[in-house]
Amino acid sequence: xxxxxxxxxxxxxxxxxxxxxxxxxxxxxxxxxxxxxxxxxxxxxxxxxxxxxxxxxxxxxxxxxxxxxxxxxxxxxxxxxxxxxxxxxxxxxxxxxxxxxxxxxxxxxxxxxxxxxxxxxxxxxxxxxx
Numbered sequence: 481x482x483x484x485x486x487x488x489x490x491x492x493x494x495x496x497x498x499x500x501x502x503x504x505x506x507x508x509x510x511x512x513x514x515x516x517x518x519x520x521x522x523x524x525x526x527x528x529x530x531x532x533x534x535x536x537x538x539x540x541x542x543x544x545x546x547x548x549x550x551x552x553x554x555x556x557x558x559x560x561x562x563x564x565x566x567x568x569x570x571x572x573x574x575x576x577x578x579x580x581x582x583x584x585x586x587x588x589x590x591x592x593x594x595x596x597x598x599x600x601x602x603x604x605x606x607x608x609x610x
Contacts, residue, residue, distance in 0.1 A: 483576060484534070484573075484574070484576045484577040484579075484580045485573065485574035485576055485577040486534050486535060486573065486577040486580065486581070487535070488527075488531060488535070490572065490573060490577065491527055491530045491531055491534060491535070492527050493572055494530065494568060494569060494572045494573060494581065495523060495526045495527045495530055496523060497568050497571070497572055498564060498565055498568040498569075499519070499522075499523060499526065501564045501567075501568060502561070502564060503519075505560065505564060507556070507557060507560050508557065508560055508561060508564070511551060511552065511553060511557065525540070525542065528540040529542070529544070530581065533581075533584050533588070534577075534580060534581050534584065544588070544592065545591075545592065545595045545596075548592050548595070548596060549595065549596055550596075551596070553596075555593065558589050558592075558593055561589065562585060562586060562589055565581075565582065565585045566578075566582050566585075569581050569582050569585075570582075
């Protein structure tokens with residue numbers, strides 16, 4: 481994508497740098513460590529995801545919402561995730577590319593939070609009154 485300066489190689493670098501930070505972050509690392517033991521497939525999947533999101537390649541064929549519903553995270557986790565992502569994007573990408581992926585990350589985070597909140601609300605059922 482010429483206007484953003486993004487390409488597959490840069491997205492690969494962004495994803496790997498970002499998850500290097502996530503894996504050492506006191507708040508986020510435990511959430512990931514409990515679920516991911518083999519990081520390479522996860523990183524490949526995330527590069528494909530960001531390729532689809534940022535470059536419209538269609539490489540990602542997963543379902544992000546079901547993968548995140550039920551995780552032991554709250555709004556503070558999303559705030560931290562976005563802070564690390566913004567930092568990494570600004571360090572790794574040209575300004576237009578960083579703005580492009582950050583805007584999409586913020587939108588994705590809002591969507592995931594809403595979906596997780598809705599799923600949690602649906603899981604709570606009203607008691608049966610007799």
